[in-house]
Amino acid sequence: QVQLVESGGGVVQPGRSLRLSCAASGFSFRTYHMHWVRQAPGKGLEWVTFISYDGSEEYYADSVKGRFTVSRDNSKNTLFLQMNSLRAEDTAVYYCAKAYSTYFDYWGQGTLVTVSS
Amino acid sequence: QSALTQPASVSGSPGQSITISCTGSSSDVDAYTSVSWYQQHPGKAPKLLISEVTNRPAGVPDRFSGSKSGRTASLTISGLQAEDEADYYCASYTTNRWLFGGGTNVTVL
Numbered sequence: 001q002v003q004l005v006e007s008g009g010g011v012v013q014p015g016r017s018l019r020l021s022c023a024a025s026g027f028s029f030r031t032y033h034m035h036w037v038r039q040a041p042g043k044g045l046e047w048v049t050f051i052s053y054d055g056s057e058e059y060y061a062d063s064v065k066g067r068f069t070v071s072r073d074n075s076k077n078t079l080f081l082q083m084n085s086l087r088a089e090d091t092a093v094y095y096c097a098k099a100y101s102t103y104f105d106y107w108g109q110g111t112l113v114t115v116s117s
Numbered sequence: 118q119s120a121l122t123q124p125a126s127v128s129g130s131p132g133q134s135i136t137i138s139c140t141g142s143s144s145d146v147d148a149y150t151s152v153s154w155y156q157q158h159p160g161k162a163p164k165l166l167i168s169e170v171t172n173r174p175a176g177v178p179d180r181f182s183g184s185k186s187g188r189t190a191s192l193t194i195s196g197l198q199a200e201d202e203a204d205y206y207c208a209s210y211t212t213n214r215w216l217f218g219g220g221t222n223v224t225v226l
């Protein structure tokens with residue numbers, strides 16, 4: 001069965017960096033596009049970024065463009081999110097999600113990122 | 118680009134039917150057959166309920182159904198059950214980005 005397990009969250013000071021990982025199993029990771037979606041405490045879902053199956057295409061929400069970078073290692077079935085210049089408003093649970101066509105068919109359990117001094 | 122618009126809350130009694138609306142624009146909901154719906158229980162990850170406006174993945178009860186008319190998509194829950202109490206989100210693809218609705222909290226009275 002499809003499993004997505006995020007890691008790397010924690011408490012970080014404003015302006016600092018953090019790298020999230022998402023370990024995928026149960027499907028052919030190298031043939032599927034992937035997303036990161038976040039959810040601020042008590043708030044709704046916000047799409048963050050997309051990466052194509054081979055890493056050749058990346059799209060970002062305006063709120064993170066220029067600060068966040070998505071990448072993947074298909075040899076290790078792992079998705080990454082490098083987050084730089086973090087702000088208080090980046091505080092959220094970050095989910096990785098498998099893409100199928102234009103929707104998100106499987107989600108991880110999420111990892112919490114707290115940006116605070 | 119603004120998020121899609123959903124009512125903040127909807128309620129119904131067990132056995133009743135409820136409908137959640139999701140309003141977008143000519144660039145997203147009206148432009149693509151890419152509206153999807155997700156259910157999220159407290160403290161849990163979202164779960165896919167409906168894909169591409171009307172398609173129900175295996176394992177999702179047939180009392181969940183989706184539709185779309187112009188800029189507004191809808192999720193209908195027929196025969197409401199206690200376990201349907203959750204948050205529901207719509208999503209739509211638009212050019213090189215994805216939009217979510219603000220979420221609707223469903224209460225079973």
